[in-house]
Amino acid sequence: MSWLILIIPIFYLYYRAHKNTYYPNLSHIKLKLNSETPTIPIRILHLSDLHMEKISVTPKQLKQKLEDNTIDLIALTGDYLDKYKSIDKFLNYLSVLHQLKPKYGIYVVFGNHDYLLKSKIDHFQQIIEETGAVVLRNENKVININGQDINIIGIDDYKTKRSDIKKSYEGIKPGINLVLTHDPNIVLKMNNYHFDYLLSGHFHGGQIFWPKPFHLIKMGKLPRKKIIKGLNFHENKPFYINEGLGQTALNIRLGSRPEITLHTLIS
Numbered sequence: 001m002s003w004l005i006l007i008i009p010i011f012y013l014y015y016r017a018h019k020n021t022y023y024p025n026l027s028h029i030k031l032k033l034n035s036e037t038p039t040i041p042i043r044i045l046h047l048s049d050l051h052m053e054k055i056s057v058t059p060k061q062l063k064q065k066l067e068d069n070t071i072d073l074i075a076l077t078g079d080y081l082d083k084y085k086s087i088d089k090f091l092n093y094l095s096v097l098h099q100l101k102p103k104y105g106i107y108v109v110f111g112n113h114d115y116l117l118k119s120k121i122d123h124f125q126q127i128i129e130e131t132g133a134v135v136l137r138n139e140n141k142v143i144n145i146n147g148q149d150i151n152i153i154g155i156d157d158y159k160t161k162r163s164d165i166k167k168s169y170e171g172i173k174p175g176i177n178l179v180l181t182h183d184p185n186i187v188l189k190m191n192n193y194h195f196d197y198l199l200s201g202h203f204h205g206g207q208i209f210w211p212k213p214f215h216l217i218k219m220g221k222l223p224r225k226k227i228i229k230g231l232n233f234h235e236n237k238p239f240y241i242n243e244g245l246g247q248t249a250l251n252i253r254l255g256s257r258p259e260i261t262l263h264t265l266i267s
Contacts, residue, residue, distance in 0.1 A: 017208075017252035021056035024245060024258035026065055029231060031238060033176065033196045033267050040146050043070055045102065046261040048077040048182070048201025049244025050093060051113065052086035054251040057258055059096040062245075065260055066100055072145060073104040076133075077201045077242065078111025078157065078182030084120050087127060094131055104143045106133040107152050111182035111202065112159040113248070136180065138164040140172060149175030153195070158183035159202070159219075165193055176265075184227075184241050185220035187234045197265060198239035205229040205243030209255030229256075 045066065074097050080090050097106055108128055110121065117124055125135045134141060136154020143150050151172050156162040163186055168179075177195045184200035203216055206228055216223035222241075229241045243259035 013254075014252060017254045018056075020253040020257055021247060021251055024057050024061075024065065024260050025243075027259055027261045028264070029240065029261060030264045030266070031197065031231070033238075033265055034236070040148060040266075042145060042150065042176075042265040043072045044178075044199070044263040044265070045069070045071045045074045045097075045100070046077065046199050046240070046242055046263055047074070047097075047245055048199075048242040049079040049111070049204060049246055050076075050081075050090065051079055051244070051246030051248055052081040052089045053083065053246075054248060055246035056251065057245055059092045062093065062260070063096045063099065069100075069262060071100055071102045071262075073143070073152075074100070074102045074106040075178075075180050075199050076106065076108045077180055077199055078109050079113040079201065079244070079246075080111075082113050082116050084117055084124075087124060091127070091131070094128065094133065098131060098133075104145060104150075107141070107154065107180055108133050108135045109154045109180045109182060110135075110137065110157055112157050115157060115160050115162070136168075138162075138167045140168060140170070142173070142175065149173065151175045151177045153177060153179045155179060155181040155186060157181075158186040158189075163189075165190060169193055179239075183220070184232075184239055185222050187237070187239050188221055190237075191235060195237055195239075197263070198237070199242070199263075200239060201242045201244050203228040203241060203243075204247065204253075205241075205256035205259070207244075207247055207253055207256055
């Protein structure tokens with residue numbers, strides 16, 4: 001019977017960890033930009049790491065969480081799926097996001113898991129863009145919000161060595177620089193590139209969060225600095241690491257929860 005003493009606590013811990021995946025946190029971040037250009041409030045919905053193969057939050061739940069919010073634009077920062085057969089499931093979530101009617105659209109970058117599609121990644125991009133969303137792969141797009149230019153800069157995945165910062169910034173003119181990328185480690189390579197705010201994901205807040213994120217050490221320099229989630233600064237430039245909506249490996253979370261983030265930017 002001594003084995004029960006070990007098995008029962010482990011089973012209970014796993015049960016609680018799995019249950020955590022069903023209850024996302026809705027985080028509200030209000031950030032004052034250092035921009036010299038006066039900025040009206042810009043409201044951004046940020047989601048990352050949906051991982052269709054291991055997600056407990058449903059499209060209906062996502063809509064219920066967000067339908068009463070005014071959203072200017074939606075930023076999706078990578079890792080939506082591992083397998084081509086999961087695309088239809090992802091489109092259900094994307095449909096809900098379109099139903100939220102973001103005034104200035106939905107902007108998408110890819111993460112390392114998306115590139116497991118290999119040669120089918122271009123078709124995945126085409127399917128996303130057919131819904132009206134914009135995919136940015138080392139490129140940028142300018143939108144104008146009440147006379148204020150917003151440069152949305154999409155830098156491709158850093159982990160898989162697809163990032164080209166210089167190309168992403170080509171043609172950039174004065175305005176608010178909003179960077180979307182998957183792996184936040186890239187901020188350490190952006191000393192010579194200005195951004196007013198950078199949105200990312202990748203680390204899942206540790207997913208299983210220990211006091212020190214030893215299990216993330218191989219994921220770059222930021223985890224070694226214990227920077228794995230939330231609002232952070234590099235050379236006085238703010239960047240945010242979303243904890244992700246889905247999971248990888250086991251569908252569990254300990255010390256972390258799925259995250260939906262609403263950012264309000266002001267000057």
